[in-house]
Amino acid sequence: EVRSSIGVSSGKWYWEVLYVSTAELEGWTAGLRSSDGELFQAHWYSGSWSTATNGYNYGLLDSGTKVSNGSSTTSFTSALSANDIIGFALDLDSGTTTLGVYVNGSSAGTMYSSLPAGEAWTPALCLINPAGSTSVGVMNLGSDSSFAGAKTAQGNQDANGKGDFYYEPPAGFLALCTDNLSADLDITLP
Numbered sequence: 200e201v202r203s204s205i206g207v208s209s210g211k212w213y214w215e216v217l218y219v220s221t222a223e224l225e226g227w228t229a230g231l232r233s234s235d236g237e238l239f240q241a242h243w244y245s246g247s248w249s250t251a252t253n254g255y256n257y258g259l260l261d262s263g264t265k266v267s268n269g270s271s272t273t274s275f276t277s278a279l280s281a282n283d284i285i286g287f288a289l290d291l292d293s294g295t296t297t298l299g300v301y302v303n304g305s306s307a308g309t310m311y312s313s314l315p316a317g318e319a320w321t322p323a324l325c326l327i328n329p330a331g332s333t334s335v336g337v338m339n340l341g342s343d344s345s346f347a348g349a350k351t352a353q354g355n356q357d358a359n360g361k362g363d364f365y366y367e368p369p370a371g372f373l374a375l376c377t378d379n380l381s382a383d384l385d386i387t388l389p
Contacts, residue, residue: 213341218285219281229258229324230259259279286368297313
């Protein structure tokens with residue numbers, strides 16, 4: 200699993216994930232999890248999905264299915280194709296905590312609404328590699344719109360002039376970086 204080192208419980212945040220490839224359906228999931236949850240895991244067991252149940256996990260599978268805590272899965276969008284860029288827009292300020300999804304710059308709609316309040320959320324990308332499979336994905340929290348050289352950088356920034364995204368973030372959504380956090384961080388030396 201790859202996840203942000205910053206957990207947020209307020210604000211409006213945007214990040215992107217490049218879906219590169221997978222050899223098997225269960226190879227890829229991206230979304231967010233609560234900071235107290237287990238690693239974001241989605242496994243295929245006997246014809247159904249199962250995710251970690253400690254804390255909260257929400258994500259989009261490479262099949263276009265959305266998955267949440269326990270084993271709740273629902274069809275959401277068409278299956279992803281190699282080199283698709285998925286944008287996530289997490290809104291923690293509008294009264295109802297929502298996670299919107301964009302596929303190649305076009306809105307796919309709200310994947311989840313009414314996410315549990317009082318949680319610190321972190322973007323997450325989980326690649327599961329069963330024997331013989333290859334899963335590849337790259338997460339961009341606003342630092343590299345080239346996705347480590349896989350794409351031509353686009354240089355889109357949020358309304359504060361922060362970040363480096365492939366697609367322009369939705370209005371009001373910011374890059375998840377310390378410059379965009381509302382409070383100063385206290386760093387205690389050991």
